[in-house]
Amino acid sequence: MRDPLPVPARAVRTELVVERSRFLTTLEPVDGAAAAEAVVARVRREFPDARHHCTAAVLGEDGGLARSHDDGEPAGTAGAPMLAALRGAGVTGVVAVVTRYFGGVLLGTGGLVRAYGGSVGAALAAAGVVRRRWVDLVDVRAGLADGGRVEAELRRTRAVEDVAWSADGWRAVVAVPVGAVGVLRAELAAAGLRTSAEPLSRAVRPCP
Template sequence: MQYETIRESADAELEISRSRFLTRLERVESEEAAREVIARVRDEHPKARHHCTAFVLGPDQRTQRSSDDGEPSGTAGAPMLAALVSAGLSDVVAVVTRYFGGVLLGAGGLTRAYRAAVAEAVAEARRVTRAPRTTVLVRAPYDVAATLEAEARRRGYGVGDAAYGEAVEQQFLVAAEDIPPLTALAAELSAGAAGVTVGDTDYVDL
């Protein structure tokens, strides 16, 4: 299955009833990494009253965590998390730093403010799709390698590193269903001389 995350970090700022809401959105791949981002943002804003957080991890958004950090229960972390989930994002952490402006917003006002703060950062972020791809190593004669690479690119296969020795060893990154067609292509172009080794599968940015 494929999913969306952000390509790079994004920041946004909202001012609501004199309170400032500063949002940091960063890409992460583990709970540990998410908590490191949260700690770093806290250090950047030591005088802020609240650093509310939410993060989502995994292709299926299975890992979901949030914290109100002293705001009334359910008024910060939960709406922040809802904003990430509804945006279809994963492998991302959001930290909203609030500088209190002296005006109480009430539970409803806080809920709307924290969700809007994350939504603003999500709108600023550049998205990227991630999908599982398998590394396939093709060992082909020199007179075949360039044609194989060109045809692979035309078909939309990912092309990785190459090593040059007695033959060309070219890495391709392909979806599982594209392994048989790539294998057949290598065999056809090389009259059966190419060797194909199927390696590991991992998520990559498309």
């Protein structure tokens, strides 16, 4: 199974000045189209006097949904180079808004392409990325007497989530590489731990 594309590590805002025109780039991780549209709307409200708010977004685990908008700039000079910068970085789950304050000097087609693409490239460099992978989530259970030892053993090498104690015993969700549930069972058995380990679902998690 192919791992999903990386996502931006954090939201950033950067600024590029070209021939007195200011290009303010807002780049944020988003979880879908509605969230991307909300970022664009917020930036428009924040800078209502700017001449252009050009946008680009890549969405979906495999980056299959992409969109861009020139917002009044000559066709292909803003949204397309912004989208090309996102595509070139190999990220998804991201929206970029470049807010332009015109400085009085015409940049020409090539100048606009370089400014908008370069603005997004600089924002991506500032944000960094989080690489991700598919994992199998496994429900691991143990008795009250063994729960502490099982948790300690798991935390040495595994990502442990949703730990819970109850009158029935100890349980947690453990992330393992896809197809490695049997390996986890063998490791717990080799450590002399009495547990059950049953697959729950498949999910995306950051790479360690």
